[in-house]
Amino acid sequence: MLVxxxxxxxxxxxxRGAPLKTESLSLPGLxxxxxxxxxxxxxxCAGDEEKAREVLGLSEGLRGEVAKNAELLTAGARPAGEIYTGVLYDALDLASLDAAAKRRAARSLLVFSGLWGAVxxxxxxxxxxxxxxxxxxxxxxxxxxxRTPMAAVLPEAAGNGLVLDLRSSAYAAAWKPKGEVAGRTASVRVLHAPTRKVVSHFNKATKGRIVRSLLTAGAAPKGPAELVETLRELGYVVEVEPxxxxxxxxxxxxxxDEIH
Incomplete structure (x- = not known):
């Protein structure tokens, strides 16, 4: 399974930490x-700060992010699972997984990125x-x-199993599974049951909980239909659009209905 x-x-x-080595990252084709x-x-970011802030869409309060980007070649690097924070990653809570679940996470999780493509x-x-x-x-x-480098690398990374796509639309634009890979891909939306609307917090937190549930249960669904069965067994209410x-x-x- 690739998530x-x-x-x-x-x-x-x-x-702190040794600086980035791009050649050491997974998916070397990228x-x-x-x-x-x-x-x-x-x-x-090492040049015109105002231009950089405009290009990156940063508010005045995030001006410091420009200087941080200017030092990326020498900044300390840490595992991506420790770098990414926010609602989804808080719910996933990688640090608290047991050793077996952490190994499954290392094998199966792929985080998309505007800078790295995917890591x-x-x-x-x-x-x-x-x-x-x-x-x-x-x-x-x-x-x-x-799109071009991803199209060359991601089908191999997807292997022969399930692809569980939890990306937002901006990141989904970088790689769209095609052909045989698409046929074993399941994209997930999280809807507020009473309104049938996507609500950002519900969406992100529940996606994090879904991944955590699959990792802690040691679940390995082989395709979308088996994923539906697995999620229902784990207590999720799932509607399917084949x-x-x-x-x-x-x-x-x-x-x-709500996030606990």
Missing amino acids: LLPPSEGKASFG TPAREAVLGELVGL RINDRIPSYRCSMGVKLPGIGALGAYW PTGAGKAWMLDVLV
């Missing part, structure tokens, strides 16, 4: 693209600020930029 996650806008800051984005981002949770990265919606001057829109044809992903709606 596709969005990153978090907010990230933990770590001042290395040239990563280095191109990294170089462009560092150059932008596994044990990949060591520095804290940064660069969303998939950014348009870098020398590279262009990152969502479009990543694919409309070959090469189409499944759509699963998880219904929640």
Whole structure:
């Protein structure tokens, strides 16, 4: 099972640790693209601060993120699972998983990123600020930029099993499973049961809880239909929209009343 996650806008800051080594990151086929984005981002942020803030869409209160990006080549790096914070990652709570669940997380979780393309949770990265919606001057829109390298690398990473897609739309734009891979992909929405509407907090927190539930249970559904059964056994209310044809992903709606 491969689980596709969005990153978090907010990230933990770590001042210590060895600097980033791009060649040591998972999915080495993405290395040239990563280095191109990294170089462009560092150059932008080491130059005109106001221009960098505008390009990155940062408020006045986030001005310090520009200086942080300018030092990415020498900043301390930590496992991505420690860098990403926010509602989804709080609910997932990787640090409190037992050893077996942590091993499953290292194998199965893939976090998408405007800067790195995608990383596994044990990949060591520095804290940064660069969303998939950014348009870098020398590279262009990152969502479009990543499509070609992702298309070359991600099908192999997906292997032969289930792909559980929990990404937000901006990050889903960087890679869309196609053909046979799409047929074993399940995309999940979390809906507030009384209104049938997506609510951001419900959505993110429940996705984190779903991943945690699968990891702690040692669940390994082989396809979307088996995933539906597994989630229901774990206590989730799931409605299914089977694919409309070959090469189409499944759509699963998880219904929640409230987050506990």
